[in-house]
Amino acid sequence: MQPIFSRNEDIEKIAFLNWRISSDDAILNMTNMAEGFLNSAIRLAKLNLIYNDHKSADILIFPILTNANHGIELYLKAMTWMLNLILNNGTKIEGSHNIRQIYQTVKAKIKAYKGKISPKDFAEATAELENYIGELFAKIEATDQKDRMDFSRYPFDTKYDNHFYVDLIGNVEIDLENFVKRFEIISQSLENLCDFIYYQELRDDTMLSTDISNGV
Template identity: 50%
Template sequence: MKDIFSYNSDVNKTAYMNWRTSHHDHIYNMIVIADGFMNSAIMLVEAALIDNSDKKADSLIYPIIFNANHAIELYLKATVWTLNILLDNQQKIEGQHDIQQILQTVIKRVKEFETDKEKRKQFENMINGTKLYVDELFEKIATQNGKRKKDNMDFSRYPFDQKYMPHFYITEFDNVVVDLENFVQRFKEIGENLRLISTYYLFDILEAGE
């Protein structure tokens, strides 16, 4: 049996895992991988929109949401790390998988770094779509007493948490649905803006000033 990690005779039928990445730039590599997760989420939805007569979206939605959330996590962590360097903060990546917490850290770091009101306003406009989605998401995965558990971010990977309690879409009586057309529109905007933010601070500010 042929190895998975092997060449195809056609270069266009071979995926190169280290063509886009850099040997020494950890932050840029996170952005590269974030691009892959975000693009794959959008492409899966677009494929389902072409023909969903077999209801493939009902099972694809789990990796779709996982990929989108992981992309957000990586973009935000790349931005935090860059801003920490710019602010002479010794921390690198902050937060685990709680994208709401990481987003709040990004917003805080930008406010610390940016003194120009127009740049702050521009950032707020660009991050707003992400914030709206993350707030909506955490309303879904929050526990009844309002406290969040870190394993709740696994809702798209497992049907239950670490204590084997079902996630929100399992216990909900009414249908839990995702508008696929809206998903593509929203996440294209979210992905584009997060990439612009992360690459701006990395290339236009940090590396340009070295």
């Protein structure tokens, strides 16, 4: 049997792990991965809108949500790292997997860095994301003390308590058309923000130029 990690004769049928990954730019590596996770969520949701025989969306929604949330996490952590470089505070990534907490961290750093993106600009650019985070956490009933961001990866938490959708009487529904529409906005806004901070704010600061290449 041919190994999974092997070459196909048709280059269009090969995925390269390192073509968009660089050994000397950790931050761009994160944003490239973030793009991949969010795009995979959107594409899979679109596929289910075209073909949903046997209600396959009912199980594919779990990797869709996992990839969507992880893509958000990566973009926000990349922004955190970039803003920490600008603020020169000696910190890189902050937070675990709680995207609400990480989002609040980025908001605070946007206010602190006093750059070309004002808190108002950031709030407007991420309005759709903030709305989604509010909806999500209202469902998973997570707090900073009890993080349940693994709801789409496991049916239960680390104490084997079922997540919100398991024991609920009645359906927990997701509008896939609405998901695609809103996450295309979220994905684009996060990509635009990261690109602006990286290329316009970080790259313009000559004091940081020697540090950016290594993402430190």
